[in-house]
Amino acid sequence: MQSKDHIFAAPIAQLGDFCFDQKVAEVFPDMIKRSVPGYSNIISAIGMMTARFARPNSQLYDLGCSLGAATQEMRRNLTQPGCKIIAVDNSAAMLERARSHLAAFKSDAVVELVEADISDIAIENASVVVLNFTLQFIAPERREALLARIYRGLNPGGVLILSEKFISADDTVNELLIELHHDFKRANGYSELEISQKRTALEKVLRPDTPEQHKERLRRVGFSQVDLWFQCFNFGSMVAIK
Numbered sequence: 001m002q003s004k005d006h007i008f009a010a011p012i013a014q015l016g017d018f019c020f021d022q023k024v025a026e027v028f029p030d031m032i033k034r035s036v037p038g039y040s041n042i043i044s045a046i047g048m049m050t051a052r053f054a055r056p057n058s059q060l061y062d063l064g065c066s067l068g069a070a071t072q073e074m075r076r077n078l079t080q081p082g083c084k085i086i087a088v089d090n091s092a093a094m095l096e097r098a099r100s101h102l103a104a105f106k107s108d109a110v111v112e113l114v115e116a117d118i119s120d121i122a123i124e125n126a127s128v129v130v131l132n133f134t135l136q137f138i139a140p141e142r143r144e145a146l147l148a149r150i151y152r153g154l155n156p157g158g159v160l161i162l163s164e165k166f167i168s169a170d171d172t173v174n175e176l177l178i179e180l181h182h183d184f185k186r187a188n189g190y191s192e193l194e195i196s197q198k199r200t201a202l203e204k205v206l207r208p209d210t211p212e213q214h215k216e217r218l219r220r221v222g223f224s225q226v227d228l229w230f231q232c233f234n235f236g237s238m239v240a241i242k
């Protein structure tokens, strides 16, 4: 059974920082679908890129896997032999649910679920690395080191798919994209209170960069081919090829 997201529906007297606890894990598929424009298109494209970039006997990483939506799409599209998908999240509540969610599908592909901080795991022999709306939650000063480790762990020709909430360098466009995102949330049934309480709860934990900052940082760590392949309002996804 899928539960609906009412987390910010009632007034919260002492609004804390947003975190990926049991309550969020329970409603996560509904929350992400109603909150992130383009989410399902991005998940499908992760499957399509997996089919193209996965190499026999290599590893595929889903970093910040939540309930494993991208992992499942990667697994469904993986035909190359000898591969392993390593799905990592540091929320015990998310990982527990990812385990049962992924067990519900039949598959021969090997999936390893790891409860860890993505900055602490080894990344090696990788053909595909997915950061689907995860880098934005990493402290800004730690982002470049993480991307450099991903770059080192990728084999030549390997791909990083990086999806993020963005800010725009132009203040007027930035405001417009944020308003359009809020329109999207209203159209999906969120109230003004839900939108504003979640916005406040996310302020200190989700720190977006501009697409330009992402591109420059990806090039600095060594990626030679970098571009945005999808954007809807202030959400988008990039590819970076080693």
Ligand SMILES: Nc1ncnc2c1ncn2[C@@H]1O[C@H](C[S@+](CC[C@H]([NH3+])C(=O)[O-])CC(=O)[O-])[C@@H](O)[C@H]1O
Pocket: 020, 032, 063, 064, 065, 066, 067, 068, 069, 070, 088, 089, 090, 091, 094, 116, 117, 118, 119, 131, 132, 133, 134, 137, 138
């Ligand atoms: N340092 C960290 N180490 C490990 N996990 C982390 C860390 N920081 C945050 N997370 C985890 O990153 C995930 C971000 S959600 C990803 C959606 C998913 N990729 C999807 O395709 O459905 C995006 C969102 O909710 O906007 C959460 O599960 C956190 O626990």
Ligand SMILES: O=C(O)C(=O)Cc1ccccc1
Pocket: 031, 032, 035, 036, 165, 198, 199, 202, 206
């Ligand atoms: O809901 C929002 O405003 C977002 O920015 C997206 C989101 C989706 C799920 C968890 C945290 C943030």
